[in-house]
Amino acid sequence: MKKILLSFCFYLYAISASAQFQNPGFEQKTNTNSDLPALWNVAPVAGYTAALAGDVKHDGGYSLKMEGKPQDPSKFLNVSQNIPIVVNQIKRIKITAYIKTENLKGNVAMWCQVWDENKKRIGFENSGMQGVTITGTSDWQKYSMNLIVPKAAKSLFFGAYTKGTGTVWFDDFAIEEFDGTNDQPTAEVLKFNKEFTDIVRQNSIYTDSINWKSVDEDLKSLGMGLKTIADARILNNFVLQQLRKAGDNHSFIQDKVSAKNYSSGNTVQAKPEAKLLPGGLGYIAVPGFGSTNIEVMKAFAANIQTLIKNLDTANKIKGWVVDLRTNTGGNMYPMISGLGPLLDHGKVGYFIRGRTGNPWIHRKTGMGMTINNPYKVNNRKNKIAVLIGPMTSSSGEMTAITFIGQKNTKLFGEPSGGYVTANQMFGLSDGSNLLLASSYVADRNKKKYLNRIYPDVLVKPVAAQDAALQAAEVWLKSKN
Structure with a gap:
């Protein structure tokens, strides 16, 4: 088993021992005659192939190789896994992976839905939405996607996909907690969070449907360790999640480049x-x-x-x-x-x-x-x-x-x-x-x-x- 697993217990102690990927480094095959990884879902898509690769890997014996030559540019190939999770308070975590690309004319991204006990989606993130761009040709790099896990969460439905022509390799998926979560947020983070939440409180048509006392308590927990305005985006996204729960399917943040x-x-x-x-x-x-x-x-x-x-x-x-x-x-x-x-x-x-x-x-x-x-x-x-x-x-x-x-x-x-x-x-x-x-x-x-x-x-x-x-x-x- 890979070295990365040795650190899992440390990272996940505050969450739950069950909140971890199964076969995170693709070391196990579905069976001895298969070239697909055990415990992962890879549904076939026309124009794409997926197989374990022993010649190109970040660590261990295998990685997962996906190659695309689609006729339909809207199609993409996805690998996914459902991960049970237990939390006793709202948590900030990040899902990481090592990814390598070659001649990729399209993009690669990670995504994750947070489900409650009824398998209702109560959260969602996509690495592309967080400004992570993966395309072209690049050697192994560690990429991460930030995620808020509320107390009601019972599972994470996680996936990673490739879209377009070219090749991508995935290896060493992991779930980590943020470093420095015992540190107070900086004044910059507090100011920006107040600016954002004040606008929502005063102007959203759904503001009366939100328990702001509870939200403020969660924001205080989530804010620990945050240092920059970029870090504070996770707090903004949490507020938007509360609006979604209240019935708002329309509000969104337009980033600086898009705004310009x-x-x-x-x-x-x-x-x-x-x-x-x-x-x-x-x-x-x-x-x-x-x-x-x-x-x-x-x-x-x-x-x-x-x-x-x-x-x-x-x-x-x-x-x-x-x-x-x-x-x-x-x-x-x-x-x-x-x-x-x-x-x-x-x-x-x-x-x-x-x-x-x-x-x-x-x-x-x-x-x-x-x-x-x-x-x-x-x-x-x-x-x-x-x-x-x-x-x-x-x-x-x-x-x-x-x-x-x-x-x-x-x-x-x-x-x-x-x-x-x-x-x-x-x-x-x-x-x-x-x-x-x-x-x-x-x-x-x-x-x-x-x-x-x-x-x-x-x-x-x-x-x-x-x-x-x-x-x-x-x-x-x-x-x-």
């Missing part, structure tokens, strides 16, 4: 598209939009209006299709302002906090921004079909809401993604942003949406067909 990109240019690559459909129907697809830069916002909105104008002036349009099925969200104002020629003026929706409703006012020149020379369609009485689906999320859902209750307008497709709370952006002192669910949303008739948006006409997907678009076309061409 978001303030400068559109972080969404997809562009709006337009075309003329048979029967004189104008089709406009609006993807997500990711920026708070006012000039970029205006350009995006103006582009949508130009696409509408070009269709409307070159053809006798008899109806419109607004496709939001690939709109995963971002900044709603350029989306709605761009679609302004197809929207009523006035109140088209609301942000709801408590009993207070803050209306969304759509004006001739846009909503939340000003469009120069806004276009007006030739026939505003034309029917409008709005297409939504599971990918229609967040600001994509807000955009769909602005059409609800409008005359001669119907929604077609499948239920939306279910991110119908409104996120408010709060800048943090380290340059990152907290996007926090700060209000519910409602349509122009003040109907509040707490789950997802259901279309007026539910259309089930049909293989090799665009059933939702077909149903919309039928309605648009009808006299009803």
Whole structure:
């Protein structure tokens, strides 16, 4: 057995002797004729291979080698294990592994779900989310992923995967506690944690559903030994976990690099598209939009209006299709302002906090921004079909809401993604942003949406067909 096992009892004493990997260094085979490791799950995936490797290893006799040549770039190969765990108080641990890569055009990551006694997920982390990037060619390196384990935890469902072409070797998985957990956190950590939790306490719509006394006690335990703002992220993530438990599936942290990109240019690559459909129907697809830069916002909105104008002036349009099925969200104002020629003026929706409703006012020149020379369609009485689906999320859902209750307008497709709370952006002192669910949303008739948006006409997907678009076309061409 490998040397690393000699240190397990020391690392795990405060957790539980049962909280350890089985066959952590891949020294045991499933059987004598197998080239797969015992006590690990490796489900076959087309384009990938997995096998024990005796020629390349960090320690001992074997490592686990995964090689990818996938035809489908969305596929990945995963190795996983369920690890029983017993804790008597909330713990910070880290899962470590030695990893080697060669010509990897993709990425490798570790992930872990924390389960309670009912196998309900009560925690989740991914090494990529913690800023760990593993790609290209590199020799053996020790990588770690931080994890919070609450008292209710009964098992860790752990996995590591490779995605893309190239080769990766895994070896010597381990679970360790953080060093210096008896030291008080630095003033820097305490200040940043207070900044973050104060924002959540004062602005989250779920704040009353959180036991802040208990959370503060857990944060005090988790904060021991933390020295930098980067270390303090584990405290921020713990607070976000409490929001998840309270029902918040929308709030998240935008790291410093992403925040900078978001303030400068559109972080969404997809562009709006337009075309003329048979029967004189104008089709406009609006993807997500990711920026708070006012000039970029205006350009995006103006582009949508130009696409509408070009269709409307070159053809006798008899109806419109607004496709939001690939709109995963971002900044709603350029989306709605761009679609302004197809929207009523006035109140088209609301942000709801408590009993207070803050209306969304759509004006001739846009909503939340000003469009120069806004276009007006030739026939505003034309029917409008709005297409939504599971990918229609967040600001994509807000955009769909602005059409609800409008005359001669119907929604077609499948239920939306279910991110119908409104996120408010709060800048943090380290340059990152907290996007926090700060209000519910409602349509122009003040109907509040707490789950997802259901279309007026539910259309089930049909293989090799665009059933939702077909149903919309039928309605648009009808006299009803």
